[in-house]
Amino acid sequence: MKDRIICIVGPSGSGKTTVAQVMEKALKYNVIQSYTTRGPREANEYGHTFVDDEAFHAINETDLRSEIIAYSNYKGHHYWSTRHQYKGKGDSIYIIDPKTIYMLKQQVKDEVIVIYLYTDRDIRFTRLLQEYKSKNKFTDDTKQVIVSTINQRLNRELEQYLAVEADLTIINNSGSDISAEKIHEYLLPL
Numbered sequence: 086m087k088d089r090i091i092c093i094v095g096p097s098g099s100g101k102t103t104v105a106q107v108m109e110k111a112l113k114y115n116v117i118q119s120y121t122t123r124g125p126r127e128a129n130e131y132g133h134t135f136v137d138d139e140a141f142h143a144i145n146e147t148d149l150r151s152e153i154i155a156y157s158n159y160k161g162h163h164y165w166s167t168r169h170q171y172k173g174k175g176d177s178i179y180i181i182d183p184k185t186i187y188m189l190k191q192q193v194k195d196e197v198i199v200i201y202l203y204t205d206r207d208i209r210f211t212r213l214l215q216e217y218k219s220k221n222k223f224t225d226d227t228k229q230v231i232v233s234t235i236n237q238r239l240n241r242e243l244e245q246y247l248a249v250e251a252d253l254t255i256i257n258n259s260g261s262d263i264s265a266e267k268i269h270e271y272l273l274p275l
Contacts, residue, residue: 088195090117090171091272092181094249095202096242098209098216100257100264101180102132104202107265108178115174119155123162127220132180133164141165155189157182171195176272183249198275200268201251208258210235 091114093101108114121133122141141163144153156165159182171177181189190197204212213235217223223231253271257264 086173086175088171088174089176089272089275090179090189090193090195090197091176091268092179092186092189092197092199093202094181094183094186094199094246094251095204095257096209096246097238098212099202099204100212100261101202103261104257104265104268105178105180106131107261108268111262112265112269115171115177117166117170117177117179119164119166119179121162121164123160123164138163154192155179155181155185157185168193183245186249196275198253198272199249199251200271201246201249201254202257202264203254204257206239209239213238 093105095101105116109116116132118132118134120136120141122136122138123133125133125135152167152169153165154168154171156163158164164185166179171179179189186197186199214231217231217235221231253268255264255267
């Protein structure tokens with residue numbers, strides 16, 4: 086069995102996590118759950134293994150060079166993945182930010198395939214708003230602040246994702262089941 090890492094890249098609300106969950110549950114792909122020193126945003130949050138700063142600082146220099154395949158720091162929190170999370174597991178799905186793809190390709194000798202999930206801005210806005218409403222108290226008083234925060238987030242990410250060099254772009258406006266199946270069909274003959 087040959088190992089490959091299939092990177093799922095896309096801005097907030099594009100459906101990365103949902104596509105990864107479908108590919109794991111319905112299509113039996115391995116999903117790399119990156120380690121992070123950030124606390125969970127919700128109970129049973131999918132996509133990360135949560136550890137404290139001590140766990141990150143306990144990693145010695147040798148392990149950093151030989152075991153870690155991708156690393157980033159966002160807002161003071163460490164995010165990383167290791168070789169053992171994908172080796173010997175065939176195709177592995179990895180939700181990753183664009184800046185970290187280069188490091189991953191340098192660290193990994195196996196094939197890395199980058200898939201960009203494109204989703205219309207209005208759909209991403211609606212998804213993020215629904216997500217916020219499901220987790221937080223949403224009132225007329227807070228609506229303007231929330232809408233402004235979501236718009237700032239979407240605008241901030243725009244430039245970062247324009248530069249992604251993807252092997253495949255999937256339009257994810259219709260649903261994550263369809264997108265997961267399209268990715269699976271793309272990977273089969275490779």
